[in-house]
Amino acid sequence: MSEAHTEQQAPEGAASADSGMLDELTGSGSGADWLARYTGSLLGVFGIPQRVLVRGSGCYVWDADGQQYLDLLGGIAVNVLGHAHPFVTSAVAGQLATLGHISNFFTSPTQVALAEKLIELAQAPSGSRVFFTNSGTEALEAAVKLARRNSTPERHRILALDGAFHGRTMGALALTSKEAYRKPFEPLPAGVEHVAFDDVDALTAAMDETVAALVIEPIQGEAGVRPLSPEYLRAARELTRRYGALLILDEVQSGIARTGRWFAHQWVDGVVPDAMTLAKGLGGGVPVGALVTFGEEVSALISAGQHGTTFGGNPLATAAGLATLHVLETSGALQNAIDVGGYLREQLAALDGVVAVRGAGLLIGVDLDGDHAAAAVQAALTAGFIINATGPATIRLAPPLILTHEQAASFLDALPDILAAARTQQEAPA
Structure with missing residues (x-):
């Protein structure tokens, strides 16, 4: 039986030792006990678990x-690899025991190697680059900044789709279409317009030289798993290229082998984005996200000092990403x-x-x-x-x-x- 189909066990001795230590720190109780403690200590944004x-x-x-x-x-x-996968567990534990966090005044071998691996898997051209984040919504925030750097006084609009979900921070929320998510926090950052889902005619009508970027999910996850048609993705690529807009693909949910390709857009020949956002499966459970920029021209839009993060791409998160991609690739x-x-x-x-x-x-x-x-x-x-x-x-x-x-x-x-x-x-x- 291949590694992909084997139930996973933590390294011998590690689970029991860690569990015992954490039991001392957390205490114990039934599900009802823990839920009572939850409602008394955590902000109720998720309701009752x-x-x-x-x-x-x-x-x-x-x-x-x-x-x-x-x-x-x-x-x-x-x-993506289930829970407590031994290779990922070992890689994360080994990295944390060596070097867990260093800030982005420095780099680490795992950060560089994971960036190189993502560029390779994305089949991105020479000059492509990666910016690491902690989550999908932070990757989208970086993408919004990238779109703004492609703006001029004449080119200032960002297009997204009806049904889109791109995150809950303010820039990502502006791209998200669901009224219930948006309304409590308005006014949101201006300049974003939503067009009809998977409607080439509507996109064609909306596109012109005033559009700085089109941000789309190849498969809308929160809207009920709605894939864009190959025809739409090809039209999006052609129209953005024609008018000088960036095509930014949100692969936070559909990427990292979820659809049987490394990234969902790879099912459609000829669709290569200008930028792509990733997170969720990238760390196999450890928080890590990424913005991948395709080619030298797009990668040069954001320069030193124009964006940053404290935790993004630290040795621990990128070790988890490397381990996860390795197992996915080989299993x-x-x-x-x-x-x-x-x-x-x-x-x-x-x-x-x-x-x-x-x-x-x-x-x-x-x-x-x-x-x-x-x-x-x-x-x-x-x-x-x-x-x-x-x-x-x-x-x-x-x-x-x-x-x-x-x-x-x-x-x-x-x-x-x-x-x-x-x-x-x-x-x-x-």
Whole structure:
């Protein structure tokens, strides 16, 4: 069995020693105890958590009450190698024991090597560069600054798409289209316009010499896993090139092998962006993001002193990134994402109560025949599966890329009962 399909164990002795030390620091308790402490100590921006998770191995996690779950969300497309992968665990522990953080007055071998690897995997031209961040939204903030550096008094507009989600910091939020996210924080940075999703005519009408950048997700994750068509991506590339605008691709959720290619845009021949944002799966669970600029001209838009970060690209985060990419590259995980993802989409589409299935690789959106997606998430938890609702009638799957056919089949076998329970709960009197 390949490394990609093997349940992972932490290095011998490390898990028990670390667990014992942390138990002394945190204390212990049931899930209910921890949730009471949570509500008394953390800002309530996420509401009340669904469960208190205490450990993981491979594609499984366990909560504070000992219940096991098959993790089909992967920390929202983050845990590409599952939980506690031994190679990543060893690389991170070894790096932290050697050199964890140094600030960006200095560099480290892991920072340089990870930048080189990303440029290689992106098949980026000579002169391409990388700026490391701590998260996807910070990568988008850097991309907004890049777009501003491509601006002139005449070229000042930034285009994004209806349904877009690019983050919650102010620049990224300006690119995000969801009114509920935007309205409490208006006025947002000016100059951003949203155009219709996957509509070439609308994009053509919006594009001219006043556009500094077009920022798009090849697959909109938060909107319900909605892929842009190849025709749209090609039109976006041609129009931005024609008018001197930057094509910035947000691959935070769709990148790092999630779709069976290193980056989702690589499924479409001839589409090479001017810049690309990454995060989520890049560190295999350790926070790290990146802005990749393609070619010398775009890379020169931001110069010394015009942007920065304290933690971005530190030795610990970049060691995690290098280890994660190495395992993905050598374990067959990209092909596994294609194979298991294709199996899941085919089987899901055949189920009663499912009206549409979208996505690529192991990024999958499932539309249900009613507004019971939130109830389905709760029913799935009861049955031992972690999934996510992106809308009233849509669930999202973004599991580890090591998910096996057998694990996928266990979810498919349970899903009819999960959906039946969700319908019953949705229809019950309030």
